[in-house]
């Protein structure tokens with residue numbers, strides 16, 4: 411039996427009629443840019459995550475760029491972000507002309523490490539951009555108090571964490587801005603690119619709305635230079651269909667994660683990564699921090715003793731797909747090679763994780779048989795390792 415990492419179209423096939431009628435609604439209305447579908451999606455997302463304002467944008471990447479531009483970030487400024495993340499986090503900072511300053515992360519929850527952030531503070535630091543990696547919140551109370559101590563703005567990169575909760579609050583709705591992605595492989599995946607910016611601040615909402623549309627207000631008057639970061643009405647209408655099923659998608663992922671944790675933790679040499687026995691284990695399981703609701707964009711193991719790539723090959727030979735998120739951390743990317751030592755300085759936990767992590771299929775539509783096949787493959791690996 412083969413188990414893909416993700417079946418990106420499984421959800422859409424089940425919703426063909428609803429998706430087609432959403433498309434027809436837009437076709438009949440003639441509103442292709444802006445209009446009621448965008449506003450409805452914005453209201454639905456704002457309510458869901460507990461933010462006062464939501465601004466639909468063209469992608470998760472543009473949500474970050476738009477937020478940074480709205481805060482006036484540019485040349486001479488520094489932005490703290492984790493090195494262990496998807497490229498868009500760092501790329502969006504760099505594209506504003508600001509310096510991305512790469513920070514180490516926590517080996518248990520994979521999220522930004524504030525001791526490392528503190529060591530990289532300068533008088534030019536303006537923003538901290540935590541990433542809720544793999545669908546689990548960062549420690550937002552600690553991040554907000556760190557930001558307040560130094561007068562920094564907080565942009566939460568919640569591309570992988572829409573609907574994840576931190577002490578009951580929605581990820582993305584805690585900092586000055588939060589950003590989401592509707593890339594098809596994200597937990598709320600569209601039929602193309604899309605994203606959202608959220609904020610609780612009226613002025614920041616107004617700024618992001620202007621930035622999304624060339625900094626224009628009123629029409630043909632520009633007090634600032636923005637971009638075209640708009641979300642298509644067709645995409646918003648399709649996303650609204652997906653969104654009505656989002657609770658099921660999240661529950662499916664959470665049930666799969668709970669199943670893996672139960673079955674895999676019973677194996678010899680497999681423990682949670684915060685377990686006292688972790689240093690002698692072969693495989694470490696992901697941990698959900700107290701107070702977090704994890705939405706499992708990825709289910710990510712750590713394979714110790716340099717065996718990660720062997721493990722990946724073993725799974726592949728069994729027909730079980732897996733992926734390395736992420737094999738090369740941002741501070742080691744070629745495109746950032748010429749940045750200063752202050753930005754790139756060694757990040758030992760990040761480097762260790764890049765060599766150890768591997769993500770298993772976790773998507774909601776996995777069948778019980780596929781899930782068991784994944785467990786059986788890991789079980790057989792452990793037996794021969």
Ligand SMILES: *Cc1c(COP(=O)(O)O)cnc(C)c1O
Pocket residue numbers: 469470471472495496498499541567569570590591592593603604605
């Ligand atoms: C996917 C992702 C993005 C970018 O989202 P796009 O919609 O693909 O532009 C940004 N940050 C993180 C952490 C992501 O995983």
